[in-house]
Amino acid sequence: MEISSHQSHLLQQLNEQRRQDVFCDCSILVEGKVFKAHRNVLFASSGYFKMLLSQNSKETSQPTTATFQAFSPDTFTVILDFVYSGKLSLTGQNVIEVMSAASFLQMTDVISVCKTFIKSSLDISEKEKDRYFSLSDKDANSNGVERSSFYSGGWQEGSSSPHSHLSPEQGTGIISGKSWNKYNFHPASQKNTQQPLAKHEPRKESIKKTKHLRLSQPSEVTHYKSSKREARTSDSSGHVSQSEEQAQIDAEMDSPPVGYQYGQGSDVTSKSFPDDLPRMRFKCPYCPHVVKRKADLKRHLRCHTGERPYPCQACGKRFGRLDHLSSHFRTIHQACKLICRKCKRHVTDLTGQVVQEGTRRYRLCNECLAEFGIDSLPIDLEAEQHLMSPSDGDKDSRWHLSEDENRSYVEIVEDGSADLVIQQVDDSEEEEKEIKPNIR
DNA sequence: CTGGGGAGGGGGCCC
DNA sequence: GGGGCCCCCTCCCCA
Numbered sequence: 001m002e003i004s005s006h007q008s009h010l011l012q013q014l015n016e017q018r019r020q021d022v023f024c025d026c027s028i029l030v031e032g033k034v035f036k037a038h039r040n041v042l043f044a045s046s047g048y049f050k051m052l053l054s055q056n057s058k059e060t061s062q063p064t065t066a067t068f069q070a071f072s073p074d075t076f077t078v079i080l081d082f083v084y085s086g087k088l089s090l091t092g093q094n095v096i097e098v099m100s101a102a103s104f105l106q107m108t109d110v111i112s113v114c115k116t117f118i119k120s121s122l123d124i125s126e127k128e129k130d131r132y133f134s135l136s137d138k139d140a141n142s143n144g145v146e147r148s149s150f151y152s153g154g155w156q157e158g159s160s161s162p163h164s165h166l167s168p169e170q171g172t173g174i175i176s177g178k179s180w181n182k183y184n185f186h187p188a189s190q191k192n193t194q195q196p197l198a199k200h201e202p203r204k205e206s207i208k209k210t211k212h213l214r215l216s217q218p219s220e221v222t223h224y225k226s227s228k229r230e231a232r233t234s235d236s237s238g239h240v241s242q243s244e245e246q247a248q249i250d251a252e253m254d255s256p257p258v259g260y261q262y263g264q265g266s267d268v269t270s271k272s273f274p275d276d277l278p279r280m281r282f283k284c285p286y287c288p289h290v291v292k293r294k295a296d297l298k299r300h301l302r303c304h305t306g307e308r309p310y311p312c313q314a315c316g317k318r319f320g321r322l323d324h325l326s327s328h329f330r331t332i333h334q335a336c337k338l339i340c341r342k343c344k345r346h347v348t349d350l351t352g353q354v355v356q357e358g359t360r361r362y363r364l365c366n367e368c369l370a371e372f373g374i375d376s377l378p379i380d381l382e383a384e385q386h387l388m389s390p391s392d393g394d395k396d397s398r399w400h401l402s403e404d405e406n407r408s409y410v411e412i413v414e415d416g417s418a419d420l421v422i423q424q425v426d427d428s429e430e431e432e433k434e435i436k437p438n439i440r
Numbered sequence: 441c442t443g444g445g446g447a448g449g450g451g452g453c454c455c
Numbered sequence: 456g457g458g459g460c461c462c463c464c465t466c467c468c469c470a
Contacts, residue, residue: 289451291451291452292452292453293452293453293456294456295456295457296451296452296453298456299450299451299457300450300451303449303450317448319448319449320449320450321449321450321458321459322457322458322459323458323459323460324448324449324450326458326459327447327448327460328447328448331446331447332447344445
């Protein structure tokens with residue numbers, strides 16, 4: 001006979017003991033703030049503590065003290081509250097740090113939930129953008145989703161699916177039922193978890209990453225490839241099956257603790273964890289990459305999440321970085337390079353002209369123009385400037401066009417590649433008027 | 441098949 | 456922290 005409330009009751013009791021500092025035999029110091037806890041609970045919840053306390057098992061008479069500087073007390077509060085309640089309080093503000101801390105502490109279930117949270121946030125973001133761009137989309141749902149979600153890792157007996165996943169849309173739910181603590185000991189038990197790594201994986205870049213990160217990683221597939229690239233990768237080596245992807249996650253989970261491997265500002269006072277490396281670096285929860293700045297980590301994370309918040313208003317191609325969009329726009333749509341596309345010679349407004357082919361622009365020298373028998377066609381530079389000039393506002397609305405401008409945009413886009421438009425360009429003037437895509 | 445060039449993408453770092 | 460520049464690498468196309 002099994003009493004279903006026993007587990008939750010037991011956890012509640014332990015939580016009460018923690019709050020009242022009863023039987024607490026472990027102190028965790030986080031940036032000067034002391035957290036009391038039970039080593040049994042920490043051992044059962046975190047791979048990191050398991051390793052730490054295992055080494056300390058022969059000295060059980062001594063209270064264990066651990067010090068962390070890799071994350072804030074607030075973050076550790078979230079983690080500890082989860083350990084003792086199964087409830088994870090995630091917000092858009094803390095999710096990265098909680099995930100980083102969970103990675104450090106080898107709490108794979110927390111990492112999974114954070115990943116799901118981030119992914120869901122991105123989904124929402126994408127939906128909102130799509131809705132914004134699509135005037136006809138009246139059926140968009142999931143409005144007003146609370147970005148701060150409360151994840152309840154249950155000890156509930158009735159949780160049938162041990163790996164059910166939540167999204168912020170769902171609000172509250174169960175992480176992994178009564179067996180959540182098992183993950184910490186046996187990360188491989190996540191093999192069957194339906195946890196997507198991310199909505200959009202970066203294109204296959206394993207070779208490069210291997211070089212940079214000194215870690216072999218399976219190829220990854222982006223969903224934003226150009227058609228040809230997509231066709232090639234989707235049916236060849238670029239394709240990664242769900243199981244392979246999961247295997248990657250498992251490999252990642254099986255890897256040594258972040259702090260142990262990279263220093264990451266951690267310090268365990270009573271134990272001898274190496275800490276030679278620079279402190280206060282930001283560790284990517286998806287890969288071994290470490291950056292110095294949080295902003296760089298945020299940028300780096302986009303290559304895992306596939307988030308591409310910067311669409312080119314001229315061709316629709318999306319970019320994960322504004323500078324990449326700018327570069328793309330200058331190169332593709334502005335013909336900034338003063339080089340003849342055919343003969344590669346340097347051209348100026350006197351020796352060559354800008355050719356417009358659909359939304360693409362490039363320069364041809366007069367000789368090549370004559371060779372191809374293309375006559376100059378007038379182009380409304382003013383309109384072009386209006387078309388390309390971003391308006392004020394947030395990053396999504398910067399490119400929004402007035403109705404007239406929008407019309408001209410559509411016309412140009414629909415020009416197709418067959419029609420070539422020659423534009424007289426004064427280089428000096430163009431530089432002054434330089435069009436800034438998506439830029440303030 | 442191969443090499444060159446274009447384009448995209450990632451990291452470091454400065455402002 | 457965001458924007459932007461520079462550098463480097465990879466992929467892809469094309470001659």
